[in-house]
Amino acid sequence: MPTLFPNFLTDDSEYAHAQGEWARIWEAIPAHDRASFGWRAGWFKLAPPNDGNPIFTAISDAQQKAIRVIQYEPTMDSMEFDFWIDNYGGNVIEPTSIRELVIACALSTESAQRAFDLMSSWVVGDIEITRAEPIRGITRIRAARKSWQESISAPDAEQIQNEGV
Amino acid sequence: LIARVEFDHRGRFQAQGGRGRGLQQSEAWGQSEPITAVAGHSLLDTLWAKLGKSDQALRQEGFNQAHGFIQSALEAGGVGPIMKTYPKGKLRATDGRVDVEVRKGLAFVADPAKST
Numbered sequence: 001m002p003t004l005f006p007n008f009l010t011d012d013s014e015y016a017h018a019q020g021e022w023a024r025i026w027e028a029i030p031a032h033d034r035a036s037f038g039w040r041a042g043w044f045k046l047a048p049p050n051d052g053n054p055i056f057t058a059i060s061d062a063q064q065k066a067i068r069v070i071q072y073e074p075t076m077d078s079m080e081f082d083f084w085i086d087n088y089g090g091n092v093i094e095p096t097s098i099r100e101l102v103i104a105c106a107l108s109t110e111s112a113q114r115a116f117d118l119m120s121s122w123v124v125g126d127i128e129i130t131r132a133e134p135i136r137g138i139t140r141i142r143a144a145r146k147s148w149q150e151s152i153s154a155p156d157a158e159q160i161q162n163e164g165v
Numbered sequence: 166l167i168a169r170v171e172f173d174h175r176g177r178f179q180a181q182g183g184r185g186r187g188l189q190q191s192e193a194w195g196q197s198e199p200i201t202a203v204a205g206h207s208l209l210d211t212l213w214a215k216l217g218k219s220d221q222a223l224r225q226e227g228f229n230q231a232h233g234f235i236q237s238a239l240e241a242g243g244v245g246p247i248m249k250t251y252p253k254g255k256l257r258a259t260d261g262r263v264d265v266e267v268r269k270g271l272a273f274v275a276d277p278a279k280s281t
Binding site for chain 2: 052086090
């Protein structure tokens, strides 16, 4: 399994490339999906130390939803990926609290694909991710969309994706 | 009528994760001046004291690193809005963890009474 930027915590250049990779994954989500609920990357201004915690953030103020990605160094050859839903700024009943999708992973081509699936689903809000059934909705979205790698390499990919959803 | 006071400096520590539904314990601050690092450490200790021994054991490293973050923030002159999850390294949904949430304003500054 190709691991991407495994030395990102000790090599500033790799760290910058890893950040760039997360930006590419984010930008592979159809622009109109991101725009429809006012999503924007850069929920937080990330400052040193470059510890991957978080390495990427995005927020939709309109939806009161956010995305936070924590990247860590790979510890094994197989995919390392997990996620959960959290509340930022108080309990879920707080009117100003934000529901966030937290992704924690070592970056690889497989984890990037899975992150894309989750993030793109979360952005349009067409699934509810629960701990009990974390895969069901994602599988459905996967069937409807091309991979993020395909979407950024094909100029007309966004139109194809939109027709497919 | 319940009046909501919007403080200029807000945040919270939250102990999370664990098996089943997971732990949800938190300690929040909201005040007109930035919380000092000393007060931050104290609030984190308060959260720690609310946990049972098994929950503490699962989050020992996370709390240690969160204290370290407060100290680093102090040395940097405080920290603005951010969300950090500890411990660092490989993390799964069921792992015990602690979040440091600075929602608004500045946090973990030096005690102004001692810096003058």
